[in-house]
Amino acid sequence: xxxxxxxxxxxxxxxxxxxxxxxxxxxxxxxxxxxxxxxxxxxxxxxxxxxxxxxxxxxxxxxxxxxxxxxxxxxxxxxxxxxxxxxxxxxxxxxxxxxxxxxxxxxxxxxxxxxxxxxxxxxxxxxxxxxxxxxxxxxxxxxxxxxxxxxxxxxxxxxxxxxxxxxxxxxxxxxxxxxxxxxxxxxxxxxxxxxxxxxxxxxxxxxxxxxxxxxxxxxxxxxxxxxxxxxxxxxxxxxxxxxxxxxxxxxxxxxxxxxxxxxxxxxxxxxxxxxxxxxxxxxxxxxxxxxxxxxxxxxxxxxxxxxxxxxxxxxxxxxxxxxxxxxxxxxxxxxxxxxxxxxxxxxxxxxxxxxxxxxxxxxxxxxxxxxxxxxxxxxxxxxxxxxxxxxxxxxxxxxxxxxxxxxxxxxxxxxxxxxxxxxxxxxxxxxxxxxxxxxxxxxxxxxxxxxxxxxxxxxxxxxxxxxxxxxxxxx
Amino acid sequence: xxxxxxxxxxxxxxxxxxxxxxxxxxxxxxxxxxxxxxxxxxxxxxxxxxxxxxxxxxxxxxxxxxxxxxxxxxxxxxxxxxxxxxxxxxxxxxxxxxxxxxxxxxxxxxxxxxxxxxxxxxxxxxxxxxxxxxxxxxxxxxxxxxxxxxxxxxxxxxxxxxxxxxxxxxxxxxxxxxxxxxxxxxxxxxxxxxxxxxxxxxxxxxxxxxxxxxxxxxxxxxxxxxxxxxxxxxxxxxxxxxxxxxxxxxxxxxxxxxxxxxxxxxxxxxxxxxxxxxxxxxxxxxxxxxxxxxxxxxxxxxxxxxxxxxxxxxxxxxxxxxxxxxxxxxxxxxxxxxxxxxxxxxxxxxxxxxxxxxxxxxxxxxxxxxxxxxxxxxxxxxxxxxxxxxxxxxxxxxxxxxxxxxxxxxxxxxxxxxxxxxxxxxxxxxxxxxxxxxxxxxxxxxxxxxxxxxxxxxxxxxxxxxxxxxxxxxx
Numbered sequence: 041x042x043x044x045x046x047x048x049x050x051x052x053x054x055x056x057x058x059x060x061x062x063x064x065x066x067x068x069x070x071x072x073x074x075x076x077x078x079x080x081x082x083x084x085x086x087x088x089x090x091x092x093x094x095x096x097x098x099x100x101x102x103x104x105x106x107x108x109x110x111x112x113x114x115x116x117x118x119x120x121x122x123x124x125x126x127x128x129x130x131x132x133x134x135x136x137x138x139x140x141x142x143x144x145x146x147x148x149x150x151x152x153x154x155x156x157x158x159x160x161x162x163x164x165x166x167x168x169x170x171x172x173x174x175x176x177x178x179x180x181x182x183x184x185x186x187x188x189x190x191x192x193x194x195x196x197x198x199x200x201x202x203x204x205x206x207x208x209x210x211x212x213x214x215x216x217x218x219x220x221x222x223x224x225x226x227x228x229x230x231x232x233x234x235x236x237x238x239x240x241x242x243x244x245x246x247x248x249x250x251x252x253x254x255x256x257x258x259x260x261x262x263x264x265x266x267x268x269x270x271x272x273x274x275x276x277x278x279x280x281x282x283x284x285x286x287x288x289x290x291x292x293x294x295x296x297x298x299x300x301x302x303x304x305x306x307x308x309x310x311x312x313x314x315x316x317x318x319x320x321x322x323x324x325x326x327x328x329x330x331x332x333x334x335x336x337x338x339x340x341x342x343x344x345x346x347x348x349x350x351x352x353x354x355x356x357x358x359x360x361x362x363x364x365x366x367x368x369x370x371x372x373x374x375x376x377x378x379x380x381x382x383x384x385x386x387x388x389x390x391x392x393x394x395x396x397x398x399x400x401x402x403x404x405x406x407x408x409x410x411x412x413x414x415x416x417x418x419x420x421x422x423x424x425x426x427x428x429x430x431x432x433x434x435x436x437x438x439x440x441x442x443x444x445x446x447x448x449x450x451x452x453x454x455x456x457x458x459x460x461x462x463x464x465x466x467x468x469x470x471x472x473x474x475x476x477x478x479x480x481x482x483x484x485x486x487x488x489x490x491x492x493x494x495x496x497x498x499x500x501x502x503x504x505x506x507x508x509x510x511x512x513x514x515x
Numbered sequence: 516x517x518x519x520x521x522x523x524x525x526x527x528x529x530x531x532x533x534x535x536x537x538x539x540x541x542x543x544x545x546x547x548x549x550x551x552x553x554x555x556x557x558x559x560x561x562x563x564x565x566x567x568x569x570x571x572x573x574x575x576x577x578x579x580x581x582x583x584x585x586x587x588x589x590x591x592x593x594x595x596x597x598x599x600x601x602x603x604x605x606x607x608x609x610x611x612x613x614x615x616x617x618x619x620x621x622x623x624x625x626x627x628x629x630x631x632x633x634x635x636x637x638x639x640x641x642x643x644x645x646x647x648x649x650x651x652x653x654x655x656x657x658x659x660x661x662x663x664x665x666x667x668x669x670x671x672x673x674x675x676x677x678x679x680x681x682x683x684x685x686x687x688x689x690x691x692x693x694x695x696x697x698x699x700x701x702x703x704x705x706x707x708x709x710x711x712x713x714x715x716x717x718x719x720x721x722x723x724x725x726x727x728x729x730x731x732x733x734x735x736x737x738x739x740x741x742x743x744x745x746x747x748x749x750x751x752x753x754x755x756x757x758x759x760x761x762x763x764x765x766x767x768x769x770x771x772x773x774x775x776x777x778x779x780x781x782x783x784x785x786x787x788x789x790x791x792x793x794x795x796x797x798x799x800x801x802x803x804x805x806x807x808x809x810x811x812x813x814x815x816x817x818x819x820x821x822x823x824x825x826x827x828x829x830x831x832x833x834x835x836x837x838x839x840x841x842x843x844x845x846x847x848x849x850x851x852x853x854x855x856x857x858x859x860x861x862x863x864x865x866x867x868x869x870x871x872x873x874x875x876x877x878x879x880x881x882x883x884x885x886x887x888x889x890x891x892x893x894x895x896x897x898x899x900x901x902x903x904x905x906x907x908x909x910x911x912x913x914x915x916x917x918x919x920x921x922x923x924x925x926x927x928x929x930x931x932x933x934x935x936x937x938x939x940x941x942x943x944x945x946x947x948x949x950x951x952x953x954x955x956x957x958x959x960x961x962x963x964x965x966x967x968x969x970x971x972x973x974x975x976x977x978x979x980x981x982x983x984x985x986x987x988x989x990x
Contacts, residue, residue, distance in 0.1 A: 121731045122763055248934055252758060252921060255952070256596045278931050283727060284759040288597055288918075443763075446727060456753050459723055477730070 042210060042231035046072040048500045049211050049232040050239060051197045051273055054084035055173070055489035056469030056496070057239030058180035058191075063497030065187045069234060073189060076196035076217055077268045080181060082241050083470070084489070086266055087173030088308050090155065091166045091490075092483030093139040094132050098154050099164060106162050108132035115484060118159040118335035119442075119477025122286060127475045130449045131484065131491050138490040139166060146179035156316055156421055157482030158294075159335030163420055165483040171308055171363060173486065194218065196225060197273050200236060200280050200465065208236050208280070208464035219268055235464045235500035238453070239493060240273030242441030242470035244290065249275075250438070253288045263438035264293050264303040274471050277445045282465070283456040285473030286443030291480055292340035293439030294350075297373045297432055305364065306373035310352055310432050311482070313362040316421040318354030319401050320434070326393025328401070331413040337479035340436040351387070352432040353398075355425035365430070377429045387431070398425050442480050443473035451496035466500050468492035517685060517706035521547040523975045524686050524707040525714060526672045526748055529559035530648070530964035531944030531971070532714035533655035533666075538972030540662045544709060548664060551671035551692055552743045555656060557716050558945070559964070561741055562648030563783045565630065566641045566965075567958030568614040569607050573629050574639060577894075581637050583607035590959060593634040593810035594917075594952025597761060602950045605924045606959065606966050613965040614641060621654035631791055631896055632957030633769075634810030638895055640958040646783050646838060648961070669693065671700060672748050675711060675755050675940065683711050683755070683939035694743055710939045710975035713928070714968060715748030717916030717945035719765065724750075725913070728762045738913035739768050739778035749946050752920045757940070758931040760948030761918030766955055767815035768914030769825075772848045772907055780839065781848035785827055785907050786957070788837040791896040793829030794876050795909070801868025803876070806888040812954035815911045826862070827907040828873075830900035840905070852904045862906070873900050917955050918948035926971035941975050943967035 047069035050061045057073055058080075065071045079085070093099075094111040111132040116123060142148050148168055155165040168175045184191060196217040201210040210232050214225030242265070243249050249271040250257040263269070278284060295310035296303065314320075315332045320343075322329050329350075330342040343350045359365055359374075368374035377383035380398070384391035402424045404410040408417050444467075446454040451468050452461035469489040476484065522544035525536045532548055533555075540546045554560070568574075569586040586607040591598060617623050623643055630640035643650045659666060671692040676685040685707050689700030717740070718724050724746040725732040738744070753759055770785035771778060789795075790807045795818075797804050804825075805817040818825045834840055834849075843849035852858035855873070859866035877899045879885040883892050919942075921929040926943050927936035944964040951959065 122729045124727075124730055252599075252760060252929075252934070252949075254597045255599055275932050278753070278759070279756050281754050284753070284762060285727060286763050287759060288761050288763060454727075457750050459727070474727075 041229065043228040045231040045233060046070045047233045048235055048237060048497070049074065049230055050237045051211065052082065052239035052241060053080035053191055054082040054239060054241060054469060055176065055180070055486055056493035057237070058177070058184060059490050059493035060237045060239055060468055060497030060500065061189050062180065062183055062187060063494045064501045065189050067498060067501030069501045071189050072230065073184070073191040074195040074197060074213055075191060075193050076219055078193055080191055080193065081174065081177040083265055083269060085174045085177045086264070086303055087486065088171055088311060089168040089173040089176055089486065090157065090483040091139055091142065091486045092157065092160065092164055093135045093166055093487070094164060095136050096139060096164060096166065098152065098166070102154065104162050106164055108135065110161060111135065111164065114159060114161050114481060115476065118337065118479040118481045120479065121477065123477030124474035126449050127447070131475055131488050134491045135487045138487060138494065142176060142490065146176070146183060148176050148179050153420060155312060156333060156416060156418060158315060158333045158339060159479070159481035163418060167312065171312065197240065197276060198227065200276050201229065202280060206463065208232070208462060211236055232464065235466055235503040237496045237500050238273055238277055238465070238467040238471050239469045240471045242269050242444070243271035243274060244438045244441060245269040246271040250290055254290055257290055257438060261438050262302060264296060264307065265438070274444060277453060277465070277467070280462065281456050282462065283446035283454045285446045286477060287473065289442040289478055290438060291336055291440040291442055292436040294336055294339045294343055294434065294436045296435055296437040298435035299433055300371065300373050302437070304373060305371050306368050306432050309362050309364060309368050309374055310434065313359055314352040314354045314432055317358035317423040318352055318425060319397070320350055320352050321394065321397055323349035323351050323387060323389050326390045327397055328413060331410070331415040333415050335479045335481055343434065343436050350434045352434055353425060354430045355423055356428040356430065357426065358423035359430040373432065375431045377431065378427055380429065383429055383431060401425060440480055440485065441470055442476040442478070444471045446474055447472045447492065450499050451492045452499070464503060466496035468496040516704065518703040520706040520708060521545045522708045523710055523712060523972070524549065524705055525712045526686065527557065527714035527716060528555035528666055529557040529714060529716060529944060530651065530655070530961055531968035532712070533652070533659060534965050534968035535712045535714055535943060535972030535975065536664050537655065537658055537662060538969045539976045540664050542973060542976035544976045546664050547705065548659070548666040549670040549672060549688055550666060550668050551694055553668055555666055555668065556649065556652040558740055558744060560649045560652045561739070561778055562961065563646055563786060564643040564648040564651055564961065565632065565958040566614055566617065566961045567632065567635065567639050568610045568641055568962070569639060570611050571614060571639060571641065573627065573641070577629065579637050581639055583610065585636060586610065586639065589634060589636050589956060590951065593812065593954040593956045595954065596952065598952030599949035601924050602922070606950055606963050609966045610962045613962060613969065617651060617965065621651070621658060623651050623654050628895060630787060631808060631891060631893060633790060633808050633814060634954070634956035638893060642787065646787065672715065672751060673702065675751050676704065677755060681938065683707070683937060686711055707939065710941055710978040712971045712975050713748055713752055713940070713942040713946050714944045715946045717744050717919070718746035718749060719913045719916060720744040721746040725765055729765055732765055732913060736913050737777060739771060739782065740913070749919060752928060752940070752942070755937065756931050757937065758921035758929045760921045761952060762948065764917040764953055765913060766811055766915040766917055767911040769811055769814045769818055769909065769911045771910055771912040773910035774908055775846065775848045777912070779848060780846050781843050781907050784837050784839060784843050784849055785909065788834055789827040789829045789907060792833035792898040793827055793900060794872070795825055795827050796869065796872055798824035798826050798862060798864050801865045802872050803888060806885070806890040808890050810954045810956055818909065818911055825909045827909055828900060829905045830898055831903040831905065832901065833898035834905040848907065850906045852906065853902055855904065858904050858906060876900060915955055915960065916945055917951040917953070919946045921949055922947045922967065925974050926967045927974070939978060941971035943971040
């Protein structure tokens with residue numbers, strides 16, 4: 041017996057879930073979005089809102105030569121070619137379309153400068169005017185309200201319900217769920233006439249599950265994620281035979297500070313201003329050690345080598361362009377120094393070594409070529425590092441699950457035995473694996489979420505109903 | 516209804532399966548071993564029979580300081596600390612015990628020189644006198660015969676049968692199975708009164724499954740494995756909620772030749788003689804590029820960098836010690852040259868560059884220190900490379916699945932939802948994941964198989980029977 045019936049049930053209220061809900065609703069379905077937390081948006085609402093777009097309007101204006109194939113190649117290279125080529129192709133080919141959808145259909149306003157993100161071969165990342173993902177979540181929520189899509193908070197998915205043929209026909213949920221009390225809430229069964237879309241995110245906050253996948257990721261490590269980034273919904277799919285992919289590839293984000301918890305106030309400053317326009321150095325030696333615009337995996341590995349103490353330094357010219365600099369200074373997560381001597385004294389760094397490092401980098405900026413580490417120095421980030429100096433003390437934190445359950449290009453969840461779609465089950469976003477392989481590059485998570493969220497919602501709406509399973513059938 | 520009943524059913528007839536069967540039988544159980552192929556032994560029978568042992572009798576003789584903790588540390592380092600510390604500890608602490616068991620209980624004869632394997636910090640690898648795993652498989656089979664353990668060939672496990680409580684109570688099999696015809700054989704249900712032990716090996720030959728886990732591993736790559744190294748039994752465990760671990764970490768073996776298929780005749784020559792006593796060089800430049808005794812992952816990555824053409828060269832003094840040199844020469848997979856000039860001419864290599872490389876290495880041997888790449892040069896492998904020269908043209912091939920299903924130190928298979936043992940289900944060997952993480956080092960597979968095989972068999976024999984499930988109960 042079922043307590044309620046909808047055409048499509050979406051698990052999760054981030055970018056992937058809400059865009060899936062909108063597409064399914066626009067295709068004429070009744071849709072329910074369930075979210076286990078008290079607030080919608082999950083990690084999406086915490087993110088910086090970066091969207092990687094190939095062949096974008098701003099690239100045309102700036103004469104930047106890009107293509108979906110080039111974005112795909114960057115993703116494949118960072119991902120160490122573990123990633124699934126067909127999924128990469130889908131994300132990169134549809135990246136322009138979902139950007140226009142976000143801007144024009146959702147009405148999100150974007151800045152008019154592209155960011156050159158780590159691991160990208162050209163500048164191609166859009167940022168919302170607020171530099172927050174929350175503004176995109178907000179726009180999605182407004183659209184859901186317009187479309188009369190109920191978003192049920194504190195409703196946790198428990199198990200996927202299948203009929204005798206193996207088709208997913210609904211979800212067992214705990215309503216009035218109080219995270220993280222796993223046994224809280226009232227168990228109900230909700231029927232999905234057409235399909236269930238899993239868009240439940242990653243498991244960076246799930247210490248037990250993440251340590252099974254990678255024993256290094258113990259509880260001493262911080263994460264940038266919201267508290268609800270746990271593995272239950274992913275596990276519910278594995279339990280019915282969804283194929284696990286790349287689960288051990290959990291990504292560290294290199295931009296976070298040791299002087300505040302989690303994602304914090306400074307990560308966006310470091311990501312948008314510090315890494316492109318400044319340099320990272322080892323406080324132990326005063327020297328650079330990596331191309332600050334290479335991929336996150338390479339950077340984080342270099343940062344966490346034994347004995348390294350990574351810091352980021354940006355010159356005033358570039359730093360002052362960042363909208364949240366004042367807040368970062370007030371919270372003391374970015375520190376300002378008028379001279380290199382005061383900085384070196386305050387942070388116990390060899391001033392002469394650091395001065396030599398800056399001199400060398402500033403010469404590279406003059407020549408437009410970083411001979412030392414090959415960092416791209418384009419028109420958007422060719423800034424010398426001159427006083428006043430802005431400093432961040434970095435510490436990589438657990439950021440993103442590259443792995444998850446396998447989907448095909450129609451966002452259908454793939455069965456581990458026959459490598460065929462599990463009827464009635466779709467997935468999108470961080471709960472899935474295959475798009476990023478060993479390393480996700482910046483701005484591709486939101487592209488992925490919106491591309492596969494919309495695909496999942498549109499295809500779920502077309503899914504044939506399971507025959508012979510009346511809504512009040514006890515299963 | 517069940518067609519047959521045993522206390523313990525073991526799936527697979529390699530090192531792990533046969534040692535599990537022996538332990539369960541010695542504990543008084545009726546045991547059935549099933550094997551889907553026509554011949555027993557799987558990859559175990561193809562292997563070189565290397566066993567890594569910490570604190571071994573030969574180490575005592577040679578005054579080599581070693582300990583289980585040191586072996587564990589080597590495994591953790593090569594594994595990039597992804598591996599599960601408790602499992603590593605179990606393997607390394609019991610490595611001496613299983614070596615003695617193999618030598619004294621099974622009666623396998625070993626060579627009296629230890630090998631210094633890649634990634635090991637000291638020489639600690641035993642080799643059987645034949646340098647083949649087949650001799651160990653043979654000894655295990657003899658013991659099984661003595662103990663009246665039936666080994667049923669061409670019997671493929673299909674599904675794990677559970678009772679209502681979730682306990683594994685048997686296996687659905689296809690008897691008279693003809694590999695690789697997936698639908699061949701007659702379906703039967705066999706009851707396991709106490710437990711099922713999965714020892715079904717890895718999936719290196721399963722192109723579809725391995726490409727899902729790592730898209731790079733396409734059908735263009737060769738493998739060292741026997742044809743039956745496919746994923747079905749692993750998948751049968753995932754389907755009932757076993758926890759997947761490290762599945763994307765499929766290891767390339769660096770010692771194989773491009774001049775023959777699969778593992779071939781030369782791999783053991785390269786592994787035992789070439790890598791420790793010779794050097795690897797890039798035919799394009801004539802130069803070395805890696806410590807030949809670092810771990811397999813690092814070596815294989817270096818070997819497959821774009822443009823590299825890796826070859827192995829050993830001097831006559833060391834090469835002639837290898838028992839199978841004559842065979843390798845006859846098969847033309849090892850080539851002999853009296854002078855460097857003839858070698859260079861025949862292989863289109865810059866003779867002067869290669870001569871300089873050899874001179875440099877020979878000086879390192881004189882000094883006992885490899886300043887260039889830090890290769891350990893101990894008393895067992897301090898050989899100059901002097902005429903005649905022996906050459907192998909290398910090509911890494913897919914060798915081993917580091918990942919699989921999660922077990923605990925009792926060899927119980929862990930459930931993905933509650934992180935608790937699945938009652939009635941044990942596993943050992945390559946089908947499991949967690950021991951090796953990112954990279955398995957040489958000789959640890961057999962240690963792992965024998966350690967966890969014996970643990971699985973012993974604990975399976977102690978497993979409580981499921982209550983209320985009579986043998987003829989239809990489930």
